[in-house]
Amino acid sequence: MININSLSKEYIMGDNKLLALDNIDLSINEGDFVSIMGSSGSGKSTLMNIIGCLDAPSSGEYHFRDNNVSTLNSNKLAELRNKDIGFVFQNFNLLPRLNAQENVVLPLLYSGKNLKERNQLAIEALESVGLKDRVHHKPNQLSGGQQQRVSIARAIAGSPKLILADEPTGALDSKTGLEIMKILNDLNAKGITIVLVTHEDDIANYGSRIIKMKDGKILEDKKNVNN
Amino acid sequence: MSITDLIYLSQKSLRSNILRSILTSLGIIIGVSSVITMISIGSGARIEVEQQIERFGSNNLIVRSQSSSNRGVSMGANSVNTLTLKDMEALKEELPAIKAIAPRVSLSTQIVANGNNWLATVTGTTNDYFDLGNWKFENGRSFEEEELASGSRVAIIGKTVQKNLFDNDSPIDEVIRINKVPFTVIGLLDAKGGTAWADLDDTVIVPLKTAKQRLVAKKFPGDQIRSMTINVRSSDLLFKTEKDVDTVMRKLHKISANGNPDFVIRNYAQFLNARQESSRVMSILLATVAGISLIVGGIGIMNIMLVTVTERTKEIGVCMSVGAKKRDILLQFLIESLMISLIGGLIGIALGLGVIFGVSEYFKWKMSLDYMSIVLSFVFSSSIGIIFGFYPARKAANLNPIDALRYE
Secondary structure, three states, X not given: OEEEEEEEEEEEEOOEEEEEEEEEEEEEOOOOEEEEEOOOOOOHHHHHHHHOOOOOOOXXXXXXXXXXXXXXXXHHHHHHHHHOEEEEOOOOOOOOOOOHHHHHHHHHHHOOOOHHHHHHHHHHHHHHOXXXXXXXXXXXXXXXXXXXXXXXXXXXXXXXXEEEEEOOOOOOOHHHHHHHHHHHHHHHHOOOEEEEEEOOXXXXXXXXXXXXXXXXXXXXXXXXXXX | OOHHHHHHHHHHHHHOOHHHHHHHOHHHHHHHHHHHHHHHHHHHHHHHHHHHHHHHOOOEEEXXXXXXXXXXXXOOOOOOOOEEHHHHHHHHHHOOOEEEXXXXXXXXXXXXXXXXXXXXXXXEEOOHHHHHOOOOEEEEOOOOHXXXXXXXXXXXXXXXXXXXXXXXXXXXXXXEEEOOEEEEEEEEEOOOOEOOOOEOOOEEEEEHHXXXXXXXXXXXXXOEEOEEEEEEOOHHHHHXXXXXXHHHHHHHOOOOOOOOOOEEEEEHHHHHHHHHHHHHHHHHHHHHHHHHHHXXXXXXXXXXXXXXXXXXXXXXXXXXXXXOOHHHHHHHHHHHHHHHHHHHHHHHHHHHHXXXXXXXXXXXXXXXXXXXHHHHHXXXXXXXXXXXXXXXXXXXXXXXXXXXXXXX
16 A cells, blocks of 8 residues: 655755655555654654655655655645545644534545535544534534544545554543544554554554654564554 | 635634724725725716706807906996897807807896796797707797797796796796786796706796897897807817807907906806816825725735734645645635625725715715626725735645644
């Protein structure tokens, strides 16, 4: 599903060049649950942003399914993000003016689904994360765990192939964090590929494969024996 | 993403900042209301001028007696009658540009009929008077040649006189007494309405000869007349003819080119031009105000939209991460600024209508509401919204997804 060949990403900050990703090779298969670990500055978030077509690499190749991502224009990238990829962020990134249902509808708006269909899909997605009775609540009327569940519902509403979760439990207490991880686990069980970025060992342990990064390089990439 | 969805999202974010949205549209409000007021002042003035021409006839010059004044000390306009029918014949003969001349004698006197009394202006003239003054007959007829030649006691009356003497009954064939002299009414004129200074329908018209013999023999002895209305063949010739009439009259009255004339030539077109000119100046002034406030309003919109884009950078990033294309973001912000300017436009139209109504009520100024001006205002304000909203919208659309998402 994901094929990355000798991919690098460098940032230029004033006179300094910062190599965030250094010649990375990586492939992820459909149905995998991959945890990427590393301290801050290890390049794990940069890698995830490139996988999610939010950022472009400086050099190297990235194939997502049948697409050579480095050759795609911004419209095509937006379409990939819309149809094939779902994001779950550490700080939820919900739009404060919109209620839960409207937030979940957002990606469906951009994919041009009609009103009836998208409301249907949004309700189903919210139901599947256990928020059936919270559809008309605004984000500020929801707890952190509920907000993260709304953002998961938004990620899955368009039935993507891949979910990218960037520290999804980082802003939550451990009990709520476990609930969120359970939801992600269930989604993986249904066949959705999941790439998770975290620096906590017990969260990373949900993955079937754990990649450790440091200084823009992959330090270790192994099957998770505990899982 | 459909337009309705875009509008839905835009109104959502505008409503969350309603005061700001309205303040932003203030420039547009002022601009649009000025545009509407300007246009209706302009078209009101045009209509008024057209009505005046309709009332007084076009291409007319009026020559009137005037006692020669000495350095501003006038003897009073009515004291001497210096115009004569000979002058009239001479002008007709010398100036081929003149199509017709209607002479006029007049007095203000008591009219009695039907047991009622009414003070009206009585005019003695010929049939040309009706054509030149654009008078139409509601009833009856004009004078016959024989009546004019023999000095018959026949009269044609205006609507105001009819109302006061006959209470709106038909006056035809009734007898009225002018200065105790009985006259038979043969015609009733159509109403013209009043001007600011006179009721044009408060009039009685009799044959020139009859008036001179029976009503104003002392006031206008011999072939003296009060004034004459000269009709010029075309409007191009109006100003040249005015000069020619002056030259001929000076020659007839033996007045040197720079001496004080004993007559005055009034050119009605001049008055109308002045009226048109002043409303034109007013319109230019308003157009300037409108132009400036529309531009300032547009810049205000651009400014607020830039602030909005910055404020919502993270939100734009989120939308991009769930699949918004550049076009979607561009359109959403364009529609937002379009909505601000259209709301401003709507309020401006309402305000403009209020101003038009207020001014025409209070100053009795003729204002005509032009529906084109409403269409124009819509076009104006929406293009302002699009033009000035485009730069901020493009800025939003060109954001790099990851930079926008990381923006704090």
